[in-house]
Amino acid sequence: MAMTMNGEVQLAASREAVWAKLNDPEVLKACIPGCEELEKTEDNGFRATAKMKVGPVSARFKGKVMLSDLDPPNGYKISGEGEGGVAGFAKGGATVALTEKDGGTLLSYNVEAQIGGKLAQLGQRLINGAAKKLADEFFTNFGKAVQG
Numbered sequence: 001m002a003m004t005m006n007g008e009v010q011l012a013a014s015r016e017a018v019w020a021k022l023n024d025p026e027v028l029k030a031c032i033p034g035c036e037e038l039e040k041t042e043d044n045g046f047r048a049t050a051k052m053k054v055g056p057v058s059a060r061f062k063g064k065v066m067l068s069d070l071d072p073p074n075g076y077k078i079s080g081e082g083e084g085g086v087a088g089f090a091k092g093g094a095t096v097a098l099t100e101k102d103g104g105t106l107l108s109y110n111v112e113a114q115i116g117g118k119l120a121q122l123g124q125r126l127i128n129g130a131a132k133k134l135a136d137e138f139f140t141n142f143g144k145a146v147q148g
Helices: 015-022 025-031 117-122 124-147
Strands: 002-011 035-041 045-054 057-071 075-083 089-101 104-116
Touching: 002 124, 015 025, 015 089, 015 104, 015 124, 025 035, 025 124, 045 075, 045 124, 057 089, 057 117, 104 117, 104 124, 117 124
Parallel strands: none
Antiparallel strands: 002 104, 035 045, 045 057, 057 075, 075 089, 089 104
């Protein structure tokens, strides 16, 4: 099942500060809902473990994330895949762009993902709702981390 999502978040910090936090594994680990492990790999990427619950399906996803098209402090492309055992899999990517706006930084994101397994059987509405909730939670946490 395919899924797309996009959005914008206004952050009260400079582009350089936002860029630094977007590339800091400790900050990301604290901001990603359900993240249990996040470590930088030597190849512009991260290894991660996160526990997720979507509707009746609960799973621990293990996966890897790669950063590409790095353009500091303007943005990058992030792509990854995760395996959640019988719950299924998720893979996809996002472009992240940072622009100066109103004395702070506007972060724009555009996500495309594929999911399969039991998760995909839950249906588009439930999956989209859960994805939006996770994104909102991440950006609320990230906004707090960036501000201090």
